[in-house]
Every structure is written in C-alpha cells, then in structure tokens.
Amino acid sequence: MSIYKYTGLLVLTTFLMGTAYPVAKLGMGHTTPLMLMGIRFFLAGGLLALFSAKKPQPQGAKQWLQIVLLGLIQSVGVMGFTAYSMRWITSGESAIISSTSPLMMLVWGALMGTAYRVRQWFGVVIGFIGVVITFGLHISLEPGTVFALAGAFCFTVATLMINRMGSAFDKRVLAAYQMLAGGVMLLILSFAGEKPTFELNVESGLAVVWLVLFCSILQFTLWFYLLSHSDPGKTSSFLFLIPIFSVICSWLLLGEHIAWYVYVGGALTCAGVFLVNWQGNRKPKAKEETKEASSLRMQEEM
Secondary structure, rough: HHHHHHHHHHOOOOOOOOHHHHHHHHHOOOOOOOHHHHHHHHHHHHHHHHHOOOOOOOOHHHHHHHHHHHHHHHHHHHHHHHHHHHHOOOHHHHHHHHHOOHHHHHHHHHHHHOOHHHHHHHHHHHHHHHHHHOOOOOOHHHHHHHHHHHHHHHHHHHHHHHHHHHOOOHHHHHHHHHHHHHHHHHHHHHHHHHHOOOOHHHHHHHHHHHHHHHHHOOOOOOOHHHHHHOHHHHHHHHHHHHHHHHHHHHHHOOOOOOOOOHHHHHHHHHHHHHHHHHHOOOOOOOOOHHHHHHHHHHHHHO
C-alpha cells in the first residue's frame, strides 16, 4: 500500500470514529440515548451479519453466550454510558475521556505482571494529567464525568474479554453479532427505563444513517483493511486522532464552546495514548503485551 493511500485511509477512518460523538449528541436531540444507540447497533449489527454470512459462524451455546456478554459490556456498557455522558458534558470532552482506555489497559496489565517500557508509563502519566487539565484542573463527580469514565472502564473490560476469547471467532462475525446483541439489549433497556420517543426528520434520519453506515459498517471495514495491509501496532498508535477529530467536529456541528484548557488537556491525553500504543520498530517485551495490543486493536474495530 502506498504511503498516500495508507495516510488517506487512516485519516478517513479515525475521522469517522471521531464523528460518532458529535453525531450521536446531535441525534440525541430527537430521541433518548439508549434508543439511539440501540437503533444504531441493531441495524449495523444486522447488516454486518448479512455481509458476514459466509464467514465461520459461532458454534454452540458457549460461544453465543460469550457474544451476548461481550455485547452487554461493549455495545451496552461502553456506548450506553458514553451516550448518557453527553447529556452533561460536551461530546469532545466525552471523546477525550473515552480515549483513556488504553491507559487503563496498561495499568491493569502491570497489576497482572506484564512488563512495560518507561515510555509507556510516561504516556500514562501525561495522559492522566491531560484529563485533569481538560476539566479545568479539577475533575468533579458530575454525572457526565462519571458516565464517561464508566464507559472507558467498560471498554477496558471488553478488551480483556476479547483477549481471552477473540481468537475463537472470525473478527467480522464477532463484531456483527456483539453489535446486534447489544442493540437488542439497548432497545429493551430503553423501553424499560426510558420514555423512548423518536422525532423523525431530516436531521435525526441523517444522524442514524451516518452512525450506522459510516461510523459502524464503513469504519469497521476500513479499519480492518488497514490492519490487514499495514503494521497493526503502528496503525493503532494513531488512534489518538479520534478525540482530535471529535473536538473539531463538535465545534463545527454543535457549536460547542472549547476552552483553551480543553485544547491543552486533549493534546496531552492524545500524546499519552500515542506513547502507550506506539511500538516503534521493536517487538513488545512480553507475550502478554502482544496479546493485549492485539485485543485492543480488535476492540477498536468494533
């Protein structure tokens, strides 16, 4: 793959990932958070399942149960909490907090005995400092912050689940069915705990189409293509672009006010994520680190 094609696809893919936050907040102006996420993942998972019909399918009750549990943590936990966080904080701030999951993964790996480089620990430190600065040098326990952190934590848990079971599934099939299962659960929770409504108009329709086709199916397809035709470690290190694109799109689409310290904090957080993910030209020190990096990349595909 030429450097120009690689760069173009990488920028497009991370751009699509970043737009999911402001577009979701735009859609939430016409429906409830869980309803919007439920519609997104039900449609995206269903379509992707159809596209993956000829791939190896899950076998037995155990694998289907694993998919349902992953859908509960990934689609319901991550995106449910993230969507609700944007009722109190900006979509850009939510994206910055959500991007800290790789930092959480590194801390968890260290507790489990995995060895990491000094550069990665430096990334954790400046990433945490960046989150603090993003919220004006203080983090209050307002609902939006708590929900966003809960979403990032669920992302970490889902990554650990994929680390254990992901090799038994085709990536596309696992992504499709976990989204479909998560979508069904989100819709059930919406009808049970919210008073779901959906105001159908051009804006809400475009938001759903963008989330389903571009932020789910197209984004997944492009990301999978990039990982299959390039160095996965170096490619995943550029995930720091996601909150950058999210902040820019939040300003353009929603007119969200961005204070100077959000720029500074976001830049530090992105730098921290880059340092944690970047593998350079050397192989990871430990087998566990390789598995965690692989599962994190697979997690981002979903």
